[in-house]
Amino acid sequence: MERRTAPGVARWPLCAPPVTTAASSEELKSIMTPRVMAYRVRHEDVPDTSAAFERAAGLPDGPEKYRTRGEIVCAWLPMADRLAGRFRHRGEALEDLRQVAAIGLVKAVERYDPHRGTAFESFAVPTITGELKRHFRDRLWSVHVPRRVQELRARVRDARDELAQRHGNVAPTVDEIAFHAGMTRNEAVMGAEAMDCFNVLSLDASLSSPDEGPTLGDSLGAWDAALDAVVDREAVKPRLRRLPDREKRILYMRFFRGMTQSSIAEDLGISQMHVSRLINDSCARIRRDVMRDAA
Numbered sequence: 001m002e003r004r005t006a007p008g009v010a011r012w013p014l015c016a017p018p019v020t021t022a023a024s025s026e027e028l029k030s031i032m033t034p035r036v037m038a039y040r041v042r043h044e045d046v047p048d049t050s051a052a053f054e055r056a057a058g059l060p061d062g063p064e065k066y067r068t069r070g071e072i073v074c075a076w077l078p079m080a081d082r083l084a085g086r087f088r089h090r091g092e093a094l095e096d097l098r099q100v101a102a103i104g105l106v107k108a109v110e111r112y113d114p115h116r117g118t119a120f121e122s123f124a125v126p127t128i129t130g131e132l133k134r135h136f137r138d139r140l141w142s143v144h145v146p147r148r149v150q151e152l153r154a155r156v157r158d159a160r161d162e163l164a165q166r167h168g169n170v171a172p173t174v175d176e177i178a179f180h181a182g183m184t185r186n187e188a189v190m191g192a193e194a195m196d197c198f199n200v201l202s203l204d205a206s207l208s209s210p211d212e213g214p215t216l217g218d219s220l221g222a223w224d225a226a227l228d229a230v231v232d233r234e235a236v237k238p239r240l241r242r243l244p245d246r247e248k249r250i251l252y253m254r255f256f257r258g259m260t261q262s263s264i265a266e267d268l269g270i271s272q273m274h275v276s277r278l279i280n281d282s283c284a285r286i287r288r289d290v291m292r293d294a295a
Contacts, residue, residue, distance in 0.1 A: 046121060047075040053114040069109050073102075076124065080105040083128050090136065097132065104131030149194045155181045156191030235293075239286040247282045254279060 049072045056072070059065040084101035088094050108124040159181040163172035172180070178188035206213045240248060246268075253259045253267070261279070265272040 046079065049075050049120065050114060053112065053120065057114055072109050073105055076105055076109075076120075077102065079121070079124070080128055083125065084132065087132050087136070092136070097135075100132055100135045101128050104128035107131065149190055152183065152187050152191030153194040154191075155183065156188055157195065235290050236286055239289045242289075243282055243285070247278055250275060250278055251282055 052068055052072050052075075056065055056068040059068065080101040081098050084094065084097040087097050104127050105124060108120070108127040111127070112120055112123050114120075156177055159177045160172055163176055163180055164170065174185060174188050174192065177192075178185045181188065183191075204215050204217060206215055240251065243251070250264055250268070253264050254261070259267075261272050261275045265275045268275070
């Protein structure tokens with residue numbers, strides 16, 4: 001698979017593929033001492049680039065300095081890939097994680113000062129790991145989760161995996177996870193709940209096959225305006241029965257048959273104004289009874 005160039009690394013000639021080829025091994029010999037070349041046989045991703053760092057530190061900004069830093073990045077890419085592998089199986093493609101780790105490696109190479117007396121590996125590992133963690137925190141969470149809860153989630157996940165491996169893949173209880181991780185039960189519950197926030201399903205996702213069939217959204221109920229009237233209708237029924245027959249008949253003709261007040265007045269042989277007054281009085285009485293009983 002062809003390695004994509006990570007953002008921010010384009011100005012440096014990275015190896016593709018890294019270190020494992022004969023050509024790249026030859027390239028590294030110019031920046032690695034014979035003693036460390038022998039050591040590197042046992043530790044493929046821990047090269048000695050101290051001489052290259054010293055050389056880069058003494059160069060002004062320009063093509064030669066960028067080229068030297070690019071050689072250093074090439075030498076340490078296997079270590080960055082190894083660190084990226086620790087974050088696999090978390091919903092992100094390994095190749096994308098390698099690109100993020102490469103960005104962290106570039107930042108480490110740019111910021112490293114060989115005159116401070118600290119080994120580059122000790123400086124680069126937390127820098128690369130921090131870049132990977134920020135990638136998950138800032139770009140992959142589907143629902144915003146506070147950083148503290150994200151950290152609880154990571155501790156719960158690690159404790160769960162360790163306990164499951166120790167006890168033959170038997171899922172541990174919340175109390176066991178809390179004890180193993182050194183946290184309270186509420187914190188363990190909070191961390192476990194945060195696991196459901198990392199990825200979400202699209203409502204357009206098919207339930208049966210990738211391209212056809214009912215979607216998840218089809219299985220969800222829709223809002224029904226008629227449901228809001230159910231409670232009101234049930235509350236009104238006994239109050240309607242208490243009305244005189246004429247008022248009940250007028251309300252039925254007006255609200256169930258949709259007759260106008262003039263039509264009702266003509267049918268009953270009374271004035272339209274009288275019909276209007278009876279409707280208003282009946283509705284006010286029903287409303288008053290409902291509110292009194294609700295209180």
